[in-house]
Amino acid sequence: MNILTFDTEEWYFEKNVHGGRDWKYRQFDESLDRLLPALDKRGLKATFFCLGKMATDYPYVVKKIHSAGHEIGCHSHTHTWMNKLTAEEALADTRQAVDALEQLIGEKVKSYRAPAFSVGETNTWFFEILAECGITRDASVFPASRELGGFKSYGSAEPATIQYGNAIIHEFPVNTMQLFGKHIVCTGGGYFRIFPYWLIHHLVKDKEYAIFYFHLADLLDEKRPRLSREQYERYFKEPGTFLNRWKRQLKTNIGVSGAFAKLERLLDAEQFVNIDKADSFIDWTTKRTVKL
Ligand SMILES: [Zn+2]
Incomplete structure (x- = not known):
């Protein structure tokens, strides 16, 4: 099963880090306007993880994605890494983000991904926060050690039910693989951009589970x-x-150059679903439970 996801934060990031340049906003708009028809023409529905701030400050972006039939997931409120927040701050951030997104799209938001996969051994309490905010599925786990922490004790990179107290979350971890002794991810980020198409396709083609994640800025060729x-x-x-x-x-x-073409080739070669569909396809009784 291949799952297609996008993290959507560029407009917010542009305003808050670079000060808001009109031509840059236009570029992101164009990137989205190129991506949505590319998905539509293949009948694909993806999950777009959006910041709460995208819903309040750039509602037209979130609305455009939602009205094209894609799932809107939550990607925090202001893209702060969750392992840098206290539990109280993380709860406030998540609640604010989920509320803003739900208010805009008029639908329950059920899927979540933390910025930079920043949920791991040091902040397992975050799963309780997700459940409290009505989130039922998560895609924040990087199941290996990494610079930012990671979540090595999660075990193999397969979907599992996470149980934290009474909180139950269906987890869709990112796929990690070992390369020269290092854990890497080739289904998004830098390695997706560096590796040639044939290698990525070879690595994922017979996998039972592969989750892809992209940023619109990755697809800009710039x-x-x-x-x-x-x-x-x-x-x-x-x-x-x-x-x-x-x-x-x-x-x-x-x-960065050629990333969009590589993605399109992959979309032609394989089948993809979003997290909402994947969640209903999986027989969770056959999956392991990770008790925290
Ligand atoms: Zn992000």
């Missing part, structure tokens, strides 16, 4: 500028040294 020290520190809440900013620049820009 390099992003390096953040200033101040922008970096404001957003990432860590020292904006030259090295940190250089690493971030490399990560976000590597292989």
